[in-house]
Amino acid sequence: xxxxxxxxxxxxxxxxxxxxxxxxxxxxxxxxxxxxxxxxxxxxxxxxxxxxxxxxxxxxxxxxxxxxxxxxxxxxxxxxxxxxxxxxxxxxxxxxxxxxxxxxxxxxxxxxxxxxxxxxxxxxxxxxxxxxxxxxxxxxxxxxxxxxxxxxxxxxxxxxxxxxxxxxxxxxxxxxxxxxxxxxxxxxxxxxxxxxxxxxxxxxxxxxxxxxxxxxxxxxxxxxxxxxxxxxxxxxxxxxxxxxxxxxxxxxxxxxxxxxxxxxxxxxxxxxxxxxxxxxxxxx
Amino acid sequence: xxxxxxxxxxxxxxxxxxxxxxxxxxxxxxxxxxxxxxxxxxxxxxxxxxxxxxxxxxxxxxxxxxxxxxxxxxxxxxxxxxxxxxxxxxxxxxxxxxxxxxxxxxxxxxxxxxxxxxxxxxxxxxxxxxxxxxxxxxxxxxxxxxxxxxxxxxxxxxxxxxxxxxxxxxxxxxxxxxxxxxxxxxxxxxxxxxxxxxxxxxxxxxxxxxxxxxxxxxxxxxxxxxxxxxxxxxxxxxxxxxxxxxxxxxxxxxxxxxxxxxxxxxxxxxxxxxxxxxxxxxxxxxxxxxxxxxxxxxxxxxxxxxxxxxxxxxxxxxxxxxxxxxxxxxxxxxxxxxxx
Numbered sequence: 001x002x003x004x005x006x007x008x009x010x011x012x013x014x015x016x017x018x019x020x021x022x023x024x025x026x027x028x029x030x031x032x033x034x035x036x037x038x039x040x041x042x043x044x045x046x047x048x049x050x051x052x053x054x055x056x057x058x059x060x061x062x063x064x065x066x067x068x069x070x071x072x073x074x075x076x077x078x079x080x081x082x083x084x085x086x087x088x089x090x091x092x093x094x095x096x097x098x099x100x101x102x103x104x105x106x107x108x109x110x111x112x113x114x115x116x117x118x119x120x121x122x123x124x125x126x127x128x129x130x131x132x133x134x135x136x137x138x139x140x141x142x143x144x145x146x147x148x149x150x151x152x153x154x155x156x157x158x159x160x161x162x163x164x165x166x167x168x169x170x171x172x173x174x175x176x177x178x179x180x181x182x183x184x185x186x187x188x189x190x191x192x193x194x195x196x197x198x199x200x201x202x203x204x205x206x207x208x209x210x211x212x213x214x215x216x217x218x219x220x221x222x223x224x225x226x227x228x229x230x231x232x233x234x235x236x237x238x239x240x241x242x243x244x245x246x247x248x249x250x251x252x253x254x255x256x257x258x259x260x261x262x263x264x265x266x267x268x269x270x271x272x273x274x275x276x277x278x279x280x281x282x283x284x
Numbered sequence: 285x286x287x288x289x290x291x292x293x294x295x296x297x298x299x300x301x302x303x304x305x306x307x308x309x310x311x312x313x314x315x316x317x318x319x320x321x322x323x324x325x326x327x328x329x330x331x332x333x334x335x336x337x338x339x340x341x342x343x344x345x346x347x348x349x350x351x352x353x354x355x356x357x358x359x360x361x362x363x364x365x366x367x368x369x370x371x372x373x374x375x376x377x378x379x380x381x382x383x384x385x386x387x388x389x390x391x392x393x394x395x396x397x398x399x400x401x402x403x404x405x406x407x408x409x410x411x412x413x414x415x416x417x418x419x420x421x422x423x424x425x426x427x428x429x430x431x432x433x434x435x436x437x438x439x440x441x442x443x444x445x446x447x448x449x450x451x452x453x454x455x456x457x458x459x460x461x462x463x464x465x466x467x468x469x470x471x472x473x474x475x476x477x478x479x480x481x482x483x484x485x486x487x488x489x490x491x492x493x494x495x496x497x498x499x500x501x502x503x504x505x506x507x508x509x510x511x512x513x514x515x516x517x518x519x520x521x522x523x524x525x526x527x528x529x530x531x532x533x534x535x536x537x538x539x540x541x542x543x544x545x546x547x548x549x550x551x552x553x554x555x556x557x558x559x560x561x562x563x564x565x566x567x568x569x570x571x572x573x574x575x576x577x578x579x580x581x582x583x584x585x586x587x588x589x590x591x592x593x594x595x596x597x598x599x600x601x602x603x604x605x606x607x608x609x610x611x612x613x614x615x616x617x618x619x620x621x622x623x624x
Binding site for chain 2: 042061145239243245247248
């Protein structure tokens with residue numbers, strides 16, 4: 001190790017310690033827990049068993065998994081549909097305007113997402129702002145059910161996760177060299193061909209990155225399903241929470257968590273196989 | 285100048301570190317259960333600093349207690365079945381009742397239950413019941429039972445507590461079974477009963493189901509009695525029913541964890557709360573069922589006339605407690621996943 005790389009490690013040490021203490025250790029503990037047996041009192045009996053993993057394949061829990069995946073996939077698609085045109089729109093602005101618009105996208109992060117979700121309740125409920133406005137404009141007679149159903153869950157998830165799609169998509173869209181687009185035009189590509197053959201392939205890593213960043217939290221965001229869906233939909237996140245806080249079965253909850261982590265890795269692997277560049281995913 | 289500011293700032297930060305030797309009591313309690321005013325009065329009267337943290341379910345209390353270092357908490361407030369479980373897991377210690385001057389204030393109807401037969405480990409703080417309430421301005425029929433709720437007319441009109449034991453227990457009672465039944469076939473029936481009810485359910489909410497009844501989002505609720513009583517203050521059209529098939533009740537208790545460091549202060553706090561007038565302040569703010577004889581003399585007419593809060597002892601004794609069902613909880617877990 002030369003002097004240069006030594007000092008590199010010294011500078012990186014806070015991050016490394018952070019990652020080890022707050023990310024690696026908890027995951028190892030969760031992995032350890034997932035092979036234990038619950039004692040039904042919130043404790044564990046030391047053992048080495050695969051039962052917790054086998055239990056995930058019970059039809060009841062598979063249905064929860066399937067439902068969560070559907071909701072997360074739909075959320076991801078809606079996010080792409082909104083974020084993509086929006087990113088192109090931003091990238092065509094002047095550099096300073098771009099900075100301002102991207103800052104605006106990030107401003108909601110300054111407020112806790114739970115509080116923002118409560119804000120949505122005020123807007124969406126039966127006697128809420130939207131319904132009052134629509135009613136006073138005589139557009140509707142009976143209040144529309146915006147929440148306590150699937151619609152509410154989608155509104156909440158898309159709203160909360162949209163920035164995670166916009167940021168990576170925007171960064172890949174803004175990286176496209178304008179000269180390449182001009183070259184495509186010179187070679188006779190129409191706008192459809194230009195989009196399909198030039199723009200889309202170059203932005204795919206951004207879309208994939210955004211999709212991962214939306215899909216995975218969407219599966220786990222139980223408080224949105226609880227607050228805007230009226231607690232009527234059980235997502236995988238609710239299931240995990242219930243294992244820890246209601247059924248007192250920590251090992252099973254841990255097994256589902258590990259299962260989710262494994263699925264994430266498979267998705268990333270799949271991305272790599274299909275020709276994606278790991279550097280474009282930034283982080284992985 | 286800058287240096288002075290930084291120095292003062294550092295002093296302020298460090299001063300936070302020196303409080304460990306102070307006279308404190310570390311309390312872990314349900315969220316929104318004791319008004320801040322009561323805590324402040326206690327701090328002023330005894331010169332003891334109260335470190336107050338909260339939980340929103342018995343299981344959360346168990347998780348916090350068992351994962352924290354022994355001696356982190358001096359006083360907790362577990363419910364009936366959780367007391368039993370904590371005794372089994374050796375997490376709480378026997379109480380020395382001779383240290384409590386206000387002991388005789390406790391209503392003996394709420395002592396000596398099965399979960400801690402001689403109240404060696406716990407003493408009742410409050411009692412609660414799950415009641416059915418409905419808005420008479422929106423519902424013309426008289427509702428008396430859980431089975432009445434299956435009517436198609438009530439589509440999207442019901443709010444339930446988000447608690448699997450209470451909701452599945454309600455279905456079991458509606459079908460004529462015990463609310464702690466673990467028979468697979470009975471649970472299957474309960475699941476189908478709940479699936480039939482599902483279209484009528486607007487939401488499951490444990491945090492503030494009263495909001496649904498006050499904002500008229502729903503016209504029927506199966507919720508905790510204090511929530512019902514608070515909703516009735518805002519919406520006088522609400523009517524309380526104790527369903528004919530039965531209802532669930534619970535008792536929340538004082539308990540001192542094993543290895544507590546400030547035991548003297550914990551006893552002082554319990555004794556302070558057991559004082560009739562102090563308990564009155566708590567009960568008026570969070571109108572659960574009062575279990576303190578002395579307090580009964582100070583309670584307002586509003587509270588005493590409210591059927592939700594002031595359930596009679598005789599009526600309370602007909603309610604059912606949630607009981608520990610050990611590994612059978614998995615059956616409830618599956619039913620819960622299926623109806624959601």
